[in-house]
Amino acid sequence: MLPMTHRVRTAADFARIVRSGARSGRRNVVLYGSRTEESSPSRVGFIVGKNVGNAVTRNLVKRRLRHASAEWVVAHPHGYDVVVRALPAAADSDWPALRKDFTGSLAAVVRRLDGSDTAERQGRVS
Structure with missing residues (x-):
């Protein structure tokens, strides 16, 4: 389960x-991320619209994404805000495929965010 302190509300x-930060998409999900202060907890929010399916399907997709994000928050407890948008293909996806898309997109977003922060610190980006 994802604790309340780690949820975007x-x-x-x-x-x-x-609207700000980095974005990465895969077949089942699109992730948006931004950096926060190093002292603030990492937070994750979910957007699972009606285009994904009925309420039962949407809740299943959301529970799976919440579980995957809880594992990620353990490894990155501070410094990130992430929003996960489930795409319609997520409704027909199995757990390993959904988790793979989530972790792949999340890794790409974190890479972009950390890379841009490093470039700003070194004075390359204004």
């Missing part, structure tokens, strides 16, 4: 994360 936070 407000619409303003969702909008800020989606």
Whole structure:
């Protein structure tokens, strides 16, 4: 389970994360991420729309994504805000494929965020 301190809760936070930072997509998910202060906890939010399926299917997809994100938060407890948007293909995806898409997209987002931070610190990016 994902503790409350690691969840994105407000619409303003969702909008800020989606509009700024890095983005990476796969067949089943699109991830948006941004860096936060190193002292603030990493947070994850989920967008699973009706285009994914009925309520039972959406909740299944959300539970699977929440489980995968809980594992990631253990490894990265501070410094990131992430929003996960499930795509319609996620409804027909099995657990290993969904987890692979999630971890692959998340790794790409973290790589981009860390790379841009390093370039800013070194004065290459204004």
